[in-house]
Amino acid sequence: MEKNINRRDFIKFSGMTGAVLALGFYLPAKGKELLVGNLATQELELSPFILIETSGKITLINPRPDMGQGTFHSIPLLIAEELEVDIDKIEIRPSDGNPKYGAQLSGGSGSVAASWLPMRKAGAAAKEMLIKAAAKKWQVAESECYAKEGKVFNKKNNSSLSYGELVEEAAKLEVPKEPKLKEKKDFKYLGKKSMRVDIPSKVNGTAIFGMDIKVPNMVYAAIEHCPAIWGKVANIDERRARDVKGVKDVVKIKRPVFMKSPECVAVIADNTYAAFQGKKALRITWESAEAEKFNSADYFKKMREMAKTEGNPHENEGDVKAALSKASKTITAEYETPFASHAPMEPEACVVHVKEDSCEIWAPVQSPDTSAFGVGGQVAMAIGMKPEQIKINVVFMGGAFGRKAFYDFVVEAALLSKQVKAPVKVVWTREDDITQGPFRPAMLNAFKGGLDAKGNVTAFQHTIIGGSIQNQWGGMANGKKVDDWAVEAVDKENSPYEIPNFRLDYLHAEPSVPLLWWRSVYSSTNGFAQESFVDELAHAAKKDPMEFRISLLEKAPRFKKVLELLKEKSNWTEKLPKGKAKGVAIVRSFGTICAHVVTVAQKDKEIILEKVVTVIDCGMTVSPDNVKAQTESNIVYGLTAAVKDGITFVNGKAEQSNYNNYKMIRINETPKMEIHIMDNDEKPSGVGEPGLPPLAPALANAIFALTGKRLRTLPFKLEV
Amino acid sequence: MAQYQLLINKKTYTVDVDMQMPLLWVIRDIIGMTGTKFGCGIAQCGACTVHLDGVAMKTCLLPVSAAVGKQITTIEGLGTDKMHPVQQAWIDEQVPQCGYCQSGQIMAATALLAKNPNPSDEEIDVAMQGNICRCGTYQRVRQAIHTAADLMKKETGGEGGKR
Numbered sequence A: 001m002e003k004n005i006n007r008r009d010f011i012k013f014s015g016m017t018g019a020v021l022a023l024g025f026y027l028p029a030k031g032k033e034l035l036v037g038n039l040a041t042q043e044l045e046l047s048p049f050i051l052i053e054t055s056g057k058i059t060l061i062n063p064r065p066d067m068g069q070g071t072f073h074s075i076p077l078l079i080a081e082e083l084e085v086d087i088d089k090i091e092i093r094p095s096d097g098n099p100k101y102g103a104q105l106s107g108g109s110g111s112v113a114a115s116w117l118p119m120r121k122a123g124a125a126a127k128e129m130l131i132k133a134a135a136k137k138w139q140v141a142e143s144e145c146y147a148k149e150g151k152v153f154n155k156k157n158n159s160s161l162s163y164g165e166l167v168e169e170a171a172k173l174e175v176p177k178e179p180k181l182k183e184k185k186d187f188k189y190l191g192k193k194s195m196r197v198d199i200p201s202k203v204n205g206t207a208i209f210g211m212d213i214k215v216p217n218m219v220y221a222a223i224e225h226c227p228a229i230w231g232k233v234a235n236i237d238e239r240r241a242r243d244v245k246g247v248k249d250v251v252k253i254k255r256p257v258f259m260k261s262p263e264c265v266a267v268i269a270d271n272t273y274a275a276f277q278g279k280k281a282l283r284i285t286w287e288s289a290e291a292e293k294f295n296s297a298d299y300f301k302k303m304r305e306m307a308k309t310e311g312n313p314h315e316n317e318g319d320v321k322a323a324l325s326k327a328s329k330t331i332t333a334e335y336e337t338p339f340a341s342h343a344p345m346e347p348e349a350c351v352v353h354v355k356e357d358s359c360e361i362w363a364p365v366q367s368p369d370t371s372a373f374g375v376g377g378q379v380a381m382a383i384g385m386k387p388e389q390i391k392i393n394v395v396f397m398g399g400a401f402g403r404k405a406f407y408d409f410v411v412e413a414a415l416l417s418k419q420v421k422a423p424v425k426v427v428w429t430r431e432d433d434i435t436q437g438p439f440r441p442a443m444l445n446a447f448k449g450g451l452d453a454k455g456n457v458t459a460f461q462h463t464i465i466g467g468s469i470q471n472q473w474g475g476m477a478n479g480k481k482v483d484d485w486a487v488e489a490v491d492k493e494n495s496p497y498e499i500p501n502f503r504l505d506y507l508h509a510e511p512s513v514p515l516l517w518w519r520s521v522y523s524s525t526n527g528f529a530q531e532s533f534v535d536e537l538a539h540a541a542k543k544d545p546m547e548f549r550i551s552l553l554e555k556a557p558r559f560k561k562v563l564e565l566l567k568e569k570s571n572w573t574e575k576l577p578k579g580k581a582k583g584v585a586i587v588r589s590f591g592t593i594c595a596h597v598v599t600v601a602q603k604d605k606e607i608i609l610e611k612v613v614t615v616i617d618c619g620m621t622v623s624p625d626n627v628k629a630q631t632e633s634n635i636v637y638g639l640t641a642a643v644k645d646g647i648t649f650v651n652g653k654a655e656q657s658n659y660n661n662y663k664m665i666r667i668n669e670t671p672k673m674e675i676h677i678m679d680n681d682e683k684p685s686g687v688g689e690p691g692l693p694p695l696a697p698a699l700a701n702a703i704f705a706l707t708g709k710r711l712r713t714l715p716f717k718l719e720v
Numbered sequence B: 001m002a003q004y005q006l007l008i009n010k011k012t013y014t015v016d017v018d019m020q021m022p023l024l025w026v027i028r029d030i031i032g033m034t035g036t037k038f039g040c041g042i043a044q045c046g047a048c049t050v051h052l053d054g055v056a057m058k059t060c061l062l063p064v065s066a067a068v069g070k071q072i073t074t075i076e077g078l079g080t081d082k083m084h085p086v087q088q089a090w091i092d093e094q095v096p097q098c099g100y101c102q103s104g105q106i107m108a109a110t111a112l113l114a115k116n117p118n119p120s121d122e123e124i125d126v127a128m129q130g131n132i133c134r135c136g137t138y139q140r141v142r143q144a145i146h147t148a149a150d151l152m153k154k155e156t157g158g159e160g161g162k163r
Helices: A002-014 A071-083 A110-138 A163-170 A239-243 A272-281 A295-304 A322-326 A375-383 A408-420 A429-438 A521-539 A543-554 A555-568 A624-643 A695-707 B023-031 B085-092 B101-113 B119-130 B137-155
Strands: A020-028 A035-038 A048-053 A056-061 A091-094 A145-148 A152-155 A158-160 A219-225 A233-238 A247-254 A264-270 A283-287 A313-319 A329-337 A348-352 A359-363 A392-395 A424-427 A445-452 A457-466 A499-507 A581-591 A592-605 A607-619 A672-677 B001-008 B011-017 B050-054 B057-058 B071-073
Touching: A002 A375, A020 A110, A020 A163, A035 A110, A048 A071, A048 A110, A048 A163, A056 A071, A056 B137, A071 A110, A071 A672, A110 A145, A110 A152, A110 A163, A158 A163, A219 A272, A219 A408, A219 A429, A233 A247, A233 A264, A233 A322, A233 A607, A239 A247, A239 A272, A247 A272, A247 A408, A264 A272, A264 A408, A272 A329, A272 A424, A272 B023, A295 A329, A295 A445, A295 A457, A322 A445, A322 A457, A322 A499, A329 A521, A348 A408, A359 A375, A359 A408, A375 A392, A375 A408, A424 A445, A457 A521, A521 A543, A521 A581, A521 A624, A521 A695, A543 A555, A543 A581, A555 A581, A555 A592, A555 A607, A581 A695, A592 A624, A592 A695, A607 A624, A607 A695, A624 A672, A624 B137, B001 B023, B011 B023, B050 B101, B050 B119, B085 B101, B085 B137, B101 B119, B101 B137, B119 B137
Parallel strands: A056 A091, A219 A424, A359 A392, A457 A499, A607 A672, B001 B071
Antiparallel strands: A020 A035, A020 A048, A048 A056, A145 A152, A152 A158, A219 A264, A233 A283, A247 A264, A313 A499, A329 A445, A348 A359, A348 A424, A445 A457, A581 A592, A592 A607, B001 B011, B050 B057, B050 B071
16 A cells, blocks of 8 residues: 555656656665665655656656755766766756655755765666666576666677666566675766756756746735844835835735744735835834844954853863963964855745645755755645645755755745735845845854963863854753854864864854854854964964974874875965965865965055965765865855955844945956865765865965964955 | 837847836846846846847846847847857856856856957956856856857857967
8 A cells, every 4th residue: 555655646746657667765664774665666655766767768856956066966976877877868856855755955065975875876776677677688697787878788799778678677676785886996977077967057048046936827025024133013004015016915924033933024016026116115114122232243242251251161172271371372362253144146036836725835945855844844834734735846046055945935935825825926135135144143263272382282272152053943952051063163073183182162142133054154153263273373383384284183194185285286385475475274064174275465455365276175076076166166155255244233234235235256356266186085075165164264374474464353354 | 107119039029017127027027038137136246137239238227118229138049049159168167056147147258258259367357247156156257258269269260269
C-alpha cells in the first residue's frame, strides 16, 4: 500500500507514465546513513533524484535552490559524474519541498559538502543497475560491460544499449548497497572546468526569478512596513492610495518576524507601478514608540560598557589572567562592526495563490522546506492549512546571501492571497529590503593579548559581544550564556593558532532590530576582529605578519600550507616602493580555509586597492572555476562591507534605504583578483562564503602597513 | 491614462497606461517581457538598462512617454538570429552568478562596444560603473567585454582587442 501511494505521489509530481528507473534515498529504520532506494521495488517512501525514462530522457532533481552560487549545476553534476551522462543532455528540476527529499536548504556553504557522497552514490547505483541489466540482456558478465555517455557498452563486440533501452529491466533490480565510486583520477567532470548549465538562460533574459513569476488573474501588492520595524497601525488614510489608477484594494496584514508580528499595509493593484504609487500615497499613523527608542549609537555605547566586564567563557585553555599579568607586553583593542543589509539585486518578490483547499507558492527561496521552520510550514501555519496542502515551486533567486532563507515576504503574499481570493505577487521595494532587515548583527570584539620578552604570544583573551540570531527563536533560553553560533570561525578548532593561554568569551547584547545570517554570518565580524588583532600582536612582537602567523600554525598543516603558497603567489617578500604595502589574513569558515594578501597603494590622499591574491583550501572541488568565481564574489561583497556603508538606526529607523546611501562596490572600484586553489584529496567543503571573512582584515592590515594607522571600526574610508 | 505606440525589438506595441509609468514597468507588467529587471527604482543599479536608439538607458524612472518614437531594444531583442558576441562572451567567461543584474550589464556592454569596439579596462570601468552586481562579477564582466570585442573583430575580420 505504502509503495502505491509513493508511486502515485511521484507520478503526480513527475507527470511520467510507463517504465522509469527512479532512484532516491531513504533512511532505514535503524540506520543513520541514507541509503539509495529504487522507487519500483522499495517498500519505504522515497523521492527519486534520478529519473530515467524509456525514451532515454534523464531528469535529475536538484534539492539545493540556486541563489547564484551554482548549486543548479554542481549538485546534479555529482550524479552525472557517476552515472556517466553529459550534464548538458539532462533536465534539471528543483525539488518541491517534499520531506522525502531530505535536507533541501542552500545555506551555510554546505550544499556540495553534504551532497558529495550521497549524490554520487545515487548516480553510481543507477549506473551499476543499468550495467547489470545490459549484462543480463547480452548474457555476459557485468565486468564485460561499461557505461559511457548515457549508454552501456559491451567490451567484446563494442555493441551498446542506451540507458532508455535498459530502464525496464534495470528498474526491477535491487539497488546495490555499496556502489563503487569513481576515483578522483577517473573524474571526467568533477574538479575540471565545466560550464554552468544555468548560465545560457541568464544571458538572454529567459531565466525566471521570483520577480518574473506570472500566473493567470494575478494581482500585484506593494507593502508599506513600519519605518521603525516593530509597529502597529493606529490609523490609515487610504483615500489618496485608492485614487491611484489601477489600485484595487488596501489591506492590513501582519508580517511574521521571528516571534513577533508587526503590522503593515498592502496596496493591491493591477500592476507593480500602480501598487508602488498607491503605497507612496498611503498616510499611516504608526504606533511604534517602543521601537523608536532604539539607536545604534547607544547600542555600541552599551557594548563598550559591557566590554569592561567579564565574559561568559566558551573556550578556556590555560590561565589567561595569570599569563597576562606575567606578560612583558600586553595590548588591548576593540573592534566594531555595524549592522548590514544583504541587499540582493532582486528585492524580495514572490507569488502565492491560496485556494479553497490548497495553496501554491512560486518563490525564490533558499529552501522549499515544509517543516515548521521552512517556507511551507510557515505559510501553512499562517493560513491555517497543513503542509501537505502547500505546493512549492522554487525559482532562481536574484541573489540571497542568507536573506531568502527568511520567508516573511512569502507569508505576506499568502495572507494577502487568502484575503483577496486571487494569486498575489508581492514586490518589495529596495527601500523595504534595506530598512526592514533582518540584518547582520552589529558586534563588538574585545581583545587582550600578552607577549613575553622574546615576542612569543603567551595570552589571548577574546570577548565577542552582540546580538544572537538564534535567540530570536529562544535559542539562549534555560540560562544559556554563550551563543555557540556567534563564536564561529575563531574558536580553537577553526583558528588553531598555538597560544598556551586562550580564552574565548561571549556576552549577549540584545538589539531590538531583527537579525539574520548574512553571507558568512559571524565569521565576517569575528574574522575581521581576530585577524586584525593577530596582526597587532605581530607588529607588537616586531615580527613579519606572514611569518608570525606561519610560526603559530606549525601544528595545523593545512593552514600552514595555505599561507606558504600564498606567500609565494603574492610575492610577499618583494621589496615594495614607497607608497605601497601588503596585508595578510587567514580565516577558516564553513570548513574552508581562505587567506588573502591585499596590496594597497597611496595616491594623494586616496588609498587604492590594487590587487587581491588568494589561496583557498576547500578540499576536492566540483568546479574549480566556480570556486574562483565564488571567491571573487566574496572579495567584492566583503570589500563592500569594509569600505561602503553599514546600517545605522536613529529612533528605531534605518538611516540607509537604497543604493544611493547604502552604496555598493562598483566595477571601477574592483581590484584585480587572483585566486589559487589548493590541490589536495581532502573532503570537499563550501565556497559560497569563506572568501569573505579574511578580506576586511587583510585590507585593514595592508593599510596599517602603509600608514601606521590601525582601523578597528568597519566601515572605514580608503583614505590616509 | 493614455495610448502609446512603442517600438520594442522591432515590433510595435500599443499600450494604454498612466503617462508617468516608467518604461521598465510597461515592458515588464504591461507587455510581459521580464528579462529587464527592477533593482532599485532610483536609477542607481542599472538592472533596468535597455537601449533607446542604441544608447544604454535606465528605465526605472524614465516615463513611457519619453520612449515613444525611439527604437527600444531589450535583452529579449538581442541576438535573436544568432547569439550576440557579448552573450557568447558572457558564457565563455562564465560571468553570471545569480544572474539578476546581467541583462542590464549585457545591455550596457553591447552599447559600449557599438560605440567603442576596442575599449580599455579604464573605458570599460567608466561605461559599466552604472551597473551594480551584488555577486561581484565585475572582474569577469571586464574580461568578457574584451572577449566580446575579440569575437566581434573575428566576425568582421579585424584585429584582436586591447587588454
